Amino acid sequence: MSHLHFLLPGAVVLGLSGCGQEPDVPPKPVDLEVAAQTWNTTDKQWGEAELRQLVEGERLYRKRCAGCHLSSGExxxxxxAPALRNSAVVKGPAGGLMTTVLFGRGTMPAFRTSMKDADLALILSYVRNAWGNQQDDLIAAADVAAARGAGK
Ligand code: HEC
Known part of the structure; x- marks a missing residue:
């Protein structure tokens, strides 16, 4: 009976890691110094609130999008699932990007029912600036709300 005692914890760990879902990592306190080093460029110095949005956008991207597009954006x-790094859709007009993600495209799922305007705004702001995409702007929740209202 004693060997069972040793086997059970392993079985529990296997069961949890085998479920195929992205872990829901809770937000960590934002280290603004690290965020500034990560995001500021010679062309763009982000404000504190903006840095917090980019960091949260990365966290949400990893949870909702990286399963297909990878955390590297490749x-x-x-x-x-195409690369989002250097993608014309991601770097193009925000309207087209918002429509793609809200309403889906081909085998890409629609996110309009499963995600709030504010969270989508954070993710899209992140992808427009990550991996050298560097659009130097953020998308606001109100922009996503307007794109949602305008339809496909
Ligand atoms: C289940 C896999 C999957 C997930 C999750 C997913 N995508 Fe996609 N995505 C795709 C596929 C597949 C395409 C290509 C769609 C087509 O044109 O057929 C795509 C296309 C795109 C495009 C168009 C890129 C281009 O250059 O044409 C963007 C932008 C995009 N996805 C963003 C996102 C964002 C942001 C998220 C998270 C909110 C996300 N995707 C989550 C599968 C996924």
């Missing part, structure tokens, strides 16, 4: 050809 995408996964096997899933048909």
């Amino acid at each position: 995408g996964q050809m096997t899933l048909g």
